[in-house]
Amino acid sequence: MTLTKTPVIRNRRFSPRNLFETCMALLVLCNYILVIFDLTYIPLRDFWLQGRLQITLLRFNEPIQLGPISFQELQIPPDKPLEIPFVKGIAKYDVVKGIKPYRSTSEYLATVDKLNEIINQKVFNPEFNLQEYRQEIEKILENLRQKSVNMVDNNPFASAEKTGTLEKIKNKMRLRVFKTENVSAKAAFQKFWTWDYLSQNWEKELKFFNQEIQPLIETNYFRPLGEDGRPIDNFEAIDFFFGTIFFWEFMLRTWWIARTHKGLRWREAMLWRWYDIFLFVPIWRWLRFIPTVIRLDQVKIINLRVIKEQAVKGLVALISKDITEIIVLRIINKIQEYIRRGQVEKFIDRSLNGGYNNLNDTNEVIEIFRLVVNSTVDKVLPQVKPEAEALIKYNIEKILSQTPAYQSLLRLPGMKGLKTDLSNRLSSQLYQSFVNIADKITQEDEVFERLLQQLVQRFGQSLAGELQSRHSLERIEMLLIIFLEEVKLNYVQEFSDEDLETILEQTRLLHSKSSEITLVETMNPRRLP
Numbered sequence: 001m002t003l004t005k006t007p008v009i010r011n012r013r014f015s016p017r018n019l020f021e022t023c024m025a026l027l028v029l030c031n032y033i034l035v036i037f038d039l040t041y042i043p044l045r046d047f048w049l050q051g052r053l054q055i056t057l058l059r060f061n062e063p064i065q066l067g068p069i070s071f072q073e074l075q076i077p078p079d080k081p082l083e084i085p086f087v088k089g090i091a092k093y094d095v096v097k098g099i100k101p102y103r104s105t106s107e108y109l110a111t112v113d114k115l116n117e118i119i120n121q122k123v124f125n126p127e128f129n130l131q132e133y134r135q136e137i138e139k140i141l142e143n144l145r146q147k148s149v150n151m152v153d154n155n156p157f158a159s160a161e162k163t164g165t166l167e168k169i170k171n172k173m174r175l176r177v178f179k180t181e182n183v184s185a186k187a188a189f190q191k192f193w194t195w196d197y198l199s200q201n202w203e204k205e206l207k208f209f210n211q212e213i214q215p216l217i218e219t220n221y222f223r224p225l226g227e228d229g230r231p232i233d234n235f236e237a238i239d240f241f242f243g244t245i246f247f248w249e250f251m252l253r254t255w256w257i258a259r260t261h262k263g264l265r266w267r268e269a270m271l272w273r274w275y276d277i278f279l280f281v282p283i284w285r286w287l288r289f290i291p292t293v294i295r296l297d298q299v300k301i302i303n304l305r306v307i308k309e310q311a312v313k314g315l316v317a318l319i320s321k322d323i324t325e326i327i328v329l330r331i332i333n334k335i336q337e338y339i340r341r342g343q344v345e346k347f348i349d350r351s352l353n354g355g356y357n358n359l360n361d362t363n364e365v366i367e368i369f370r371l372v373v374n375s376t377v378d379k380v381l382p383q384v385k386p387e388a389e390a391l392i393k394y395n396i397e398k399i400l401s402q403t404p405a406y407q408s409l410l411r412l413p414g415m416k417g418l419k420t421d422l423s424n425r426l427s428s429q430l431y432q433s434f435v436n437i438a439d440k441i442t443q444e445d446e447v448f449e450r451l452l453q454q455l456v457q458r459f460g461q462s463l464a465g466e467l468q469s470r471h472s473l474e475r476i477e478m479l480l481i482i483f484l485e486e487v488k489l490n491y492v493q494e495f496s497d498e499d500l501e502t503i504l505e506q507t508r509l510l511h512s513k514s515s516e517i518t519l520v521e522t523m524n525p526r527r528l529p
Contacts, residue, residue, distance in 0.1 A: 025295040048090040098232030148189035246279035393427035
């Protein structure tokens with residue numbers, strides 16, 4: 001065994017190249033986080049705008065018993081949204097997506113704010129007289145009634161694909177005013193925005209609107225279209241900055257790969273890191289997770305060894321199954337095609353006409369026969385001698401008992417033991433004769449070999465001649481083809497569906513043992529015997 005010096009691995013963690021790779025990996029990660037945030041911003045805009053999560057009330061058909069506690073509805077937190085701090089500022093990203101406040105809903109909320117200013121004076125100053133401002137309040141309420149009807153009829157939420165939000169507003173107003181959802185939403189708004197209804201408890205009713213209805217209306221927005229017919233999106237300008245960096249880095253890597261590997265063309269060098277193309281292509285941006293994960297793994301920020309091993313195992317298992325089916329089916333199909341072309345008949349003709357090619361001038365049939373007989377004489381016959389003599393004795397006694405002359409001979413005086421002595425002697429002599437003949441067969445005898453070869457050749461020619469008859473040959477070919485078809489249907493699928501995971505695990509253990517043996521041999525300077 002040749003011993004090689006193990007190279008010393010130096011710590012290159014803080015080398016300039018490693019530092020560059022780490023910085024680029026982090027930049028790719030930042031870009032991917034920004035891409036995911038941009039893709040999910042509009043679906044999650046309500047959360048970014050208000051910074052709270054509304055947990056829906058859960059109602060159960062039957063009470064649920066948990067120990068001593070029984071409940072039929074569950075709401076966490078009770079009747080209040082979950083506030084998340086430090087989130088509302090993120091809604092400034094509306095500028096990037098080209099989002100603007102919707103004019104009609106903004107005017108609606110501005111009118112409500114005017115009403116709140118007047119009512120708040122009453123709240124903070126008990127001596128404030130609302131009757132003095134009734135005429136102004138009535139005008140505001142009439143304006144709100146008209147705007148509410150327009151909102152229900154025109155559905156300003158449709159352009160932002162938030163029609164469901166409008167339905168939620170209508171349902172809340174129905175339940176608040178009429179305690180049921182089976183009424184007109186317009187009637188609910190018309191009744192809510194009246195002096196008689198609100199004067200029952202100005203503070204409570206306006207608090208309901210400000211906490212339940214106003215946040216839903218605030219989520220509506222308007223997004224103008226650009227000249228290309230799509231909604232305005234300024235994220236492309238931000239992504240263009242990152243894409244330019246990644247493009248020139250890709251070109252620099254391509255130049256370096258083509259320069260380092262002689263004979264490698266630029267197109268082939270580009271395919272060397274094909275996954276980096278997703279970083280500067282402005283479509284399918286979500287696919288950038290591929291280069292992101294690869295780069296983070298390369299700089300050891302994450303470890304994908306287990307995932308890569310499982311992926312390789314799964315791929316090998318899938319390919320192995322398909323390859324197994326293809327190879328076995330192809331072999332069987334070739335054999336069937338071989339039979340259909342009449343190759344069986346040609347093989348028989350070649351056997352009859354002496355067209356068989358002998359590679360070593362040895363008759364393998366005779367040699368195999370001699371080896372089998374030799375093993376039988378030396379090992380098998382001495383062990384089965386008692387059983388063989390018993391079998392021969394039984395047959396001799398059976399034959400003698402059926403002979404009339406022998407039956408007559410037994411009637412003579414002194415002949416009672418003749419049967420036993422005769423059968424013992426004959427069985428022993430016959431068995432010994434068989435052993436002697438078999439022993440002579442194992443000896444070198446040119447005459448015996450010639451006669452045996454003539455017997456084998458004649459037997460083969462006779463069998464081939466009989467099989468060559470048209471009826472027998474066609475029958476054999478048909479049966480062979482059907483048999484191979486049954487093999488394909490019954491066994492090929494089972495063979496390909498066997499537990500490939502077990503095979504892969506055995507392969508892994510085999511490689512592990514081979515590595516251990518190699519390690520032991522390397523540590524031992526002496527060769528193994």
